[in-house]
Amino acid sequence: MSDVAVEPVASGALLAAGAAPRKRRRFRLREVTPMGFLMLVALIYLFIMVTFVLATLRSQASLLSQGAFGPLSLGRLRFDWRQLRGFSDGIYFTWLRNSAYIAFGGAIIAVLVALPAGYALAMLHFRGRRVLLFLTILTMVMPNTVLVIPLFLEVSAVHQVDILWPVAVIMGFYPFGTYLSFVHYRTTLPYELLEAGRIDGVSEMGLFWRVATPVAKQAVALVFFFAFVADWTNYFLPLVMLPTSAAQTVSVGLQELITSSQLFNASAAAGLNVQLYMPELAFAAVLQMLPVLAVFVGAQRYLQRGAMLGSVKG
Amino acid sequence: MPAGPTKRPRRKAAVISGRQGRGGLVLLAPYVLLLLVVGIVPAGYAIYQSFLARSGSGFGGISAYHDVVTEFQFVGSLENIGLVMAVWLPFMIIGVVGLALLLHGRRSRLVGGLRFIYYLPGALAGMGNFVLWLFLLDPVDSPIRPLLSWLGYTTLDQTAEPAHLPVIFALMLFFQGAGTWILIIYGGLNGISDEVQEAAIVDGATGWQLTRRIKLPLIRPWIAYLILLNIAYATQLFLEPQVLGLATEGTISPQYTPNQLSYTFAFQIFDVPAAAALSVMLLLVSLVIGVIITTRTGLFSDR
Known part of the structure; x- marks a missing residue:
């Protein structure tokens, strides 16, 4: 990757300085190489994703014999659907429901908790503010897997294992959301506005309600999106907290589908009435992605700015 | 701060x-x-x-920590993490920073679309991404079967043999995570003022010099953040080795990473003090990295 980008700015300036046509052509060539590389990477990405999604429309026999691309049939989707319904009395759909419960629950709690906290950290003056902000950033940059086993020990000490709501509450603690709200209010809300409100005798809660919530849309969208995706795709926490199959989320359930598949565990699969192959597994994986994609599309216009806002991974 | x-x-x-x-x-x-x-x-x-004794009652001193450190899988899991990092970190740093630099400042209308494509796999993070890679890596029905058979692999156990795991995990994690990181580094590049770049160009800097002398030094905090956070993630690896281990029936150790070892202590051996001790050690590692990110990179100043 040593042939690094020649900036349009740079090329523009040099061309304006009266570069010879010969030089100009060389420049264009150097311009094409990085773009070609970027396109190549994108094509590899697309190839991987498209062949995977198309696998849901193909038969296992076609995958075996025809390689990356083969005949597609929409009827295949109905077959995949029936197979999933048949597997363990349709437990897949119970998993989807459980995932929806904890991901919506977790994301809604995250928004309700993070928004006022981020506002207070950004706009109010109180003792301990800096310590709390430090703790927020610190917990935000630590992988959320570090506390899974300790959380399990805590939750099992109070006998709440295999219950969904504690998982949603745990997911509701979302320091990245607090930090996003903090940055949001820091950059959008003028301090003078609050001062004016105070002089008019509005209470602090009243100020939050009347001044901060009307401009919260962007922060709400971002916190909800990042929290939802993180909760929906979380694997380690539900694996540990919800050991019973019927209480599992779809993330962990997919693992059960893999280990019940003819492809990866023939001896276990032999006893099952529904045989799962790659098209069914791909279908199960793609179907559970749809809620994430829906939320992604819904929040898309807020995302670009959001990534810049926090400059942080969710 | x-x-x-x-x-x-x-x-x-x-x-x-x-x-x-x-x-x-x-x-x-x-x-x-x-x-x-x-x-x-x-x-x-x-x-x-x-700090409890293994029996579950009474003070055990540091015996649980001693149990963990002397467990033969413990050193092995650290070695595995080291190997994964040795492949993953350079791959991630060069790939992410390289792609972000190539994208940055390009006026083509394609840039937005490219960024979106790189970001897309992030939406199927976790198990979705894993099933996709299982599809890719299993020579039986893989769309890249010609490549795999050219490399000499005809079964999943061959593709995913233990020696290949660092490369496989690096690819899996790059595919699902790089897009987000590209956005972050790209954001950092956007923060560089136009005047600085124009001044460099007026002084006769070539594209390469502009990148090396101006852009890279100015986005150093973001690169440091990328490296530190990915080290923290590497120490926390769980899903990929765990489920790949289940799918390959026994060629991969169920205690490939420290988190898997901790999981084994808690749910297979039922040695709660040892599971807790290992969790505390891993927590300390993440805590140290977190403190460095928070206080040293200057990315999270209280402005």
């Missing part, structure tokens, strides 16, 4: 801090409560458990 909110006269702050303190208390109460119940208490409880 620099001092608190700017342009807030001290005298005034002192006068109104009581009122704002009370308001803040109400607004912050749910968050602080969760921070305690979901963060501080479980960490404290794990520390407490880690």
